[in-house]
Amino acid sequence: MDDLTPLSMMSAPTARRPLLGLTVLVVEDSKFACDALRLMCLRSGARIRRADCLASARRHLQVYRPSVAIIDMGLPDGSGAELIEELSRGTPRIDVVLGTSGDSFTEEVARAAGADGFLAKPLESLAAFQEAILSRLPVDRRPCGPRKLPVDTxxxxxxxxxxxxxxxxxxxxxxxxxxxxxRFLSGIALSAHDLALQRAADSVTRGRAEGKLLNADVVRLRQLVDARIAREPAI
Structure with missing residues (x-):
């Protein structure tokens, strides 16, 4: 079956796979965050399509209409709020449009652009992921009967x-x-619980914003990145 298959021909959602029959478009530049969402979709029964920037997402949307869109707020070619606004005004509208970020202040920006909800990083709770989508779906698209919430991390x-x-x-x-x-490094460090790298990235961001960036801060950030590349497994 492809993305144009009528819903009546798809399997109905179940308590164990509550997102069965849905296609989720994830617009995210981090492979680490994408892998978390891939695992969540897999365990929930949803299919996933991925785009790493606004331009790629718009190419996807010319080909098919997903059931759900999860859009990172900080992308290499612009703000995710741009795409959220486009999708929230589209006709027919995508059922669920969610923003995501490690910066809590961007939730307000996402909602102002028309997002139905927000997923805060790190993306670790399967239950929170499912609930963010299911609570905003039409009733006839949700699984019937009681459902035990997953406790998976x-x-x-x-x-x-x-x-x-x-x-x-x-x-x-x-x-x-x-x-x-x-910002990219701060986000992936948050997801990986790498506090030292997150602090170094945030120092650079603050320095830029205040016009007080020190070259030593950038050098430190590069050193931390290089050290982690050297120790992380490569395949």
Missing amino acids: IKPDPVAYRDDLCHAAEALQGNTSLDYVA
Whole structure:
């Protein structure tokens, strides 16, 4: 079956697989965060499609209409709020549009753009993921009867974290915006519970915002990234 298959031909959602029959478009530049959402979709019965930037997401949307869109607020080619606003005004509207970020202040931005809800990073709770979607679906798209909430904690592949670190290291050496790279690193460090890296990335972000960025802060950030690449498993 493809994404154009009528819902009547798909299996109905069940208590164990409450998102069966749904397609989730994840717009996220972090492979680590994407892997967490992939595992959540897999365990919930949903199919997943992925895009790592606004341009890629819009190409996806020219081909099919997902049931759910989960959009990171900080993307390499713009703010996720742009896409949230487009989708929230689209006709027919996607059933559920959610924003996601490690920055709590962006929840208000996402909702102002038209998001139905918000998933705060780190993305670890399968129950919270399912509830964010199910509570906003039409009643006839939800599983019937009582459902036991899953207690699973999702653990993404550490190789995906290393891939994110390598991407950030290349960006720090290139012409990519330092603001974007620092926010990206802060987000993946939050998801990986890497407090030292998160603090270093946040220091760069603050320095940029206050016009007081020290070269030592950028050097420290690069050193931490390089050290983690050296120790993380590579396949």
